Amino acid sequence: MLLERIRGIVxxxxxxxxxxxxxxxxxxxxxxxxxxQDFDVYSQFYPGxxxxxxxxxxxxxxxxxxxxxxxxxxxxxxxxxxIGGADGSTLSGTSLIQNxxxxxxxxxxxxxxxxxxxxxxxxxxxxxxxxxxxxxxxxGSHFSDFLRGLLHRMSLGKPMPVAWSEVAPxxxxxxxxxxxxxTIFSAGxxxxxxxx
Numbered sequence: 001m002l003l004e005r006i007r008g009i010v011x012x013x014x015x016x017x018x019x020x021x022x023x024x025x026x027x028x029x030x031x032x033x034x035x036x037q038d039f040d041v042y043s044q045f046y047p048g049x050x051x052x053x054x055x056x057x058x059x060x061x062x063x064x065x066x067x068x069x070x071x072x073x074x075x076x077x078x079x080x081x082x083i084g085g086a087d088g089s090t091l092s093g094t095s096l097i098q099n100x101x102x103x104x105x106x107x108x109x110x111x112x113x114x115x116x117x118x119x120x121x122x123x124x125x126x127x128x129x130x131x132x133x134x135x136x137x138x139x140g141s142h143f144s145d146f147l148r149g150l151l152h153r154m155s156l157g158k159p160m161p162v163a164w165s166e167v168a169p170x171x172x173x174x175x176x177x178x179x180x181x182x183t184i185f186s187a188g189x190x191x192x193x194x195x196x
Contacts, residue, residue, distance in 0.1 A: 020194040022049040022070040023063060028086045029053065031074035031112055034138070038072060038111055041147045045155040046070075046196055056085035064099050069194060070107045071100055077114040081122005093123035101128040106192040107160065109133040111143075119184055129189040131160050137182035146181055154194045161187045 022042050026035040035051065042049040050068075054060050060083075064071055075083040082090040093110075100108045108130055110119075119134040135143075146167060153163035164187075168180050 019048065019196065020046050020069045021067060022046045022072065023052065023066070023068040024049060024072045025052040025054055025060065025063060026074035026112075027054050027057070027060060027083065028074070028076065034111065035074055037144055038147060041144055041151065042070075042072065044148070045151045046194075054085070056087045056089040057083060057091035058089065060085070060091070060096070061099055064096075064105065065103045067103065068105055069192075070109070071105050072109045072111050074112040075110065076112065077110065077118040077122065079115065079118050079121065081118055081120075083110075093119065094126070097123060097125055097128060097130060097132065101130050105130060106189050107131040107133070107194070109135075111135050111138070113137050116184065125186060125188050127188075131189050131192060132184075132186040134184040135181060136184065139181045142179050143181045145179065151194075155196045157193055157195065159190055159193060161190045 024035060024039040024042055026032065032053065035053070039049060039051045052059075052063055054063065060073070073083075075085075077083055077093065078090070081093045083093060083096060084090050097108060110133070113135055116136050123132065123134060125132055149167040150160075150163050153166055154160055158166075164185055
């Protein structure tokens with residue numbers, strides 16, 4: 001009986017370690033309203049969600065190393081694919097992806113609207129195991145609705161590509177497409193799960 005009780009405690013501690021850690025952060029005060037909106041959505045499904053208003057890429061790099069599963073970031077991305085901080089500091093998208101992978105991040109989401117060419121030019125996953133979402137156009141309130149639907153499914157244990165296909169069906173002309181943000185999704189870690 002004592003051994004069963006001890007095993008139960010060990011199992012409970014292991015289960016707690018599996019909980020998804022989320023960071024919602026921004027590199028410029030102009031994104032504060034969107035940051036708050038997305039933080040509110042994440043915290044509905046992931047109670048331990050943290051938020052940070054960062055002013056430079058050094059702060060971002062330090063934050064990424066804190067062991068998050070999801071990093072949801074607001075930043076301007078230059079045409080050559082560099083993320084810019086409010087202080088003028090920059091980091092290539094590819095370097096950010098590598099930093100995230102080195103720190104165990106399973107999902108990197110650039111949530112601010114940026115031109116598609118900026119992502120194509122500077123966000124190269126290079127075979128790293130990471131899910132990557134790059135936002136082209138948030139499309140106002142549609143973004144929050146989409147994020148809520150996606151996180152709801154992911155928090156129930158569905159892998160992200162499955163949840164994504166349910167919220168954003170891939171068939172052209174599907175009526176759901178009218179209410180979706182414009183994004184690029186690369187499923188580099190398709191089996192990753194994000195429990196609450």
